[in-house]
Amino acid sequence: MLDSSDTAAAISQFFSFSISPGLRLFLVKPLTGKTHQVRVALKSIGSPILGDELYKGASSDRTYLHAYCIRFNYQQQPICIICPPDKGDEFVSDKTKQQITDLASPWTLKWPNITLPPQKNAG
Structure with missing residues (x-):
């Protein structure tokens, strides 16, 4: 659920790329680790994840949420692990595969520098 208060804020950054009319590819960088953070954030901007019917995404051959890269x-x-998606009609389309290839080093994108607010203790 999207909560507009500042307590325990879920913060994500993203880039958005057009794949076809009505279909976008998002590269999302969650800065906090909240449950369902990416799903809620995309739904809140009117772009629910394709196949994620719980968060109002259109029915599809799979849920189009994929952990593409982790670096730490x-x-x-x-340590850097990159795992491009290889299943799902939309992920294996030529346009999507080309866009993913172009994002082979997502950490080199011009991500905004932000300061995270201090997290409040839960108890």
């Missing part, structure tokens, strides 16, 4: 440091070593 572990014991002073950089």
Whole structure:
């Protein structure tokens, strides 16, 4: 559920790319780790995830939510895992595959620098 208060804010950044009329590819970077954060954020801007009927996405051959890339440091070593989607009619379309190829290094995009608000303790 989208809550407009500042308590326990869910913050995500995203880029949006047109695939075809009425169909967009979103690259989303969640900055906080809230349950269903990406699903709620996209629904709240009027772009529910295709196949995510719980959050009002149109019925489809699959849910088009995919963990594409994770990048972090572990014991002073950089870890980067990229896993392009390979299943789903819309993910394997030529236009989507080309856009995903163009996003091979998403951390090099011009993501805005923001300061996260302090998180309030739950208890």
